[in-house]
Amino acid sequence: MTPTDDQTALAVQVSRLYYYQNLTTETIARELGLSRPKVSRLLTLAKRTGLVEIRIHDPAAQPQVLERDIAQRYGVRSVKVVSVPTNSSEQEWLERVAVFTANHLNTLLQPEMVVGLAWGTTLEAVSHHLTPRTCPDLDFVQLNGAGTARHITNLQAGETYARFAQNYGARAHLFPVPTFFDYAETKRAMWRERSVRRLLDLHARARLLVYSVGSPLARVPSHVYVGGQLEHEDLQELEREGVVGDIATVFFRRDGSFRDIPLNARASGPDLTLFQTAKHALCVVSGLGKVEGLRAALRGRLLSELIVDEATASALLAGENPL
Structure with missing residues (x-):
């Protein structure tokens, strides 16, 4: 059952007293006029709904060492390494x-926030x-088109945005354009349309x-490479460009x-300076095949916070030093 706004506000109040001021459940109960079991239930609610995130900082633990080393090597503001079983x-x-x-x-997430989401395997x-x-008043906006030459809509991408919107009682703003236009001039003309400019303003x-x-x-596999968005000639061009x-x-x-x-001139996604200058650019990465791409994104300052699995983080640091 989804907690009410009053329950959420009380859970936050109890959590602040317990975790920030180190008050006991008995003291909190007395201060707020609640029973001790009620205080315990509110603390459980806070953890269950993500209002409170418990992190154990063991200086000798591998994930924390990886977080520190990645942050220092690449100058990224925040790194969170997720432990995975051997x-x-x-x-x-x-x-x-x-x-x-x-x-x-x-x-x-906060009220009246606009959140840009890039569809794909990870966000799904x-x-x-x-x-x-x-x-x-939370708005989720699609950052890039998902259509192909055969289908202008992408059901899988649409379902991802719908789940985010439904989960938070938010609005989803879909971007019904191709992932890549056939011609750069077509994209430029489309970007002058008022309906598209409204979405670009949300970006x-x-x-x-x-x-x-x-x-x-x-x-x-990343959807863009296996979902029909790229032709064989496109893949050859990307290889030539490194x-x-x-x-x-x-x-x-x-x-x-x-x-x-060249292909970026036909891409529906935003100029990557958006990610360099964003107030909060959260990049989520998992898998050894993404190590080289992640390392390049870190070099390009294309993120301010990273969430990555432990194995991928280790492989990232095992590679060459950044340029």
Whole structure:
């Protein structure tokens, strides 16, 4: 059952007293005129709904060491490494990262916020683990088109945005354009339409961007490389340009640069400077096939916060030093 706004507000109040002021449940109960069992239930509610996120900081623990080293090496503001079982599959890594991200989002989303989401395998996985919570006047906007030459709509992408909107009682703003236009001039003409400009304005107003790094090498395939959005000639062009990954179907090279890649002129995703200048750019990555793309995105300063599984984080640091 979804908690009411009053229950949520009381759970936050109790959590602040318990975790920030170190008050006992007995003291909190007396101060707020509640029973001790009621205080315990509210603390449980806060953890269950993601209002409180418990993190154990063990200086000797591998995930915390990885977080520190990635943050120092690449200058990223916040890094969260998700532990995964030894000898587990990459699908299991993705599920662990998706659950962690879904809970983390509840600590980031605020009323009247515009959130930009880039559809794909990772965000689809996150959408299945969201914890119900009502957040007034929240807007989710699709950052890039999902259509192909055969189908202008993408049911899978649409369902992902619908799950986010339904979970938070929010509005979903879909972007019904192709992932890639056939001609750059067609895109320029479409971008002059008032309906499209309204969505582009939402992109610019987004206070939080949530996305992953796409890669043709990922073992859990990125949709853009297997979903019919790219022709064989497009893939050859990307190889010639030295492309190692994409964000919101806009491509970048090994050094993190993205200017003058011809396919980007036809891409429906935003210019990657949006991710460099965003107030909060949360990149969620899982899988060894994405290591090279993630390293390039870090070099290009294309994120401010990273959530990544432990195995992928280790492989990232095991590679060459950043440029």
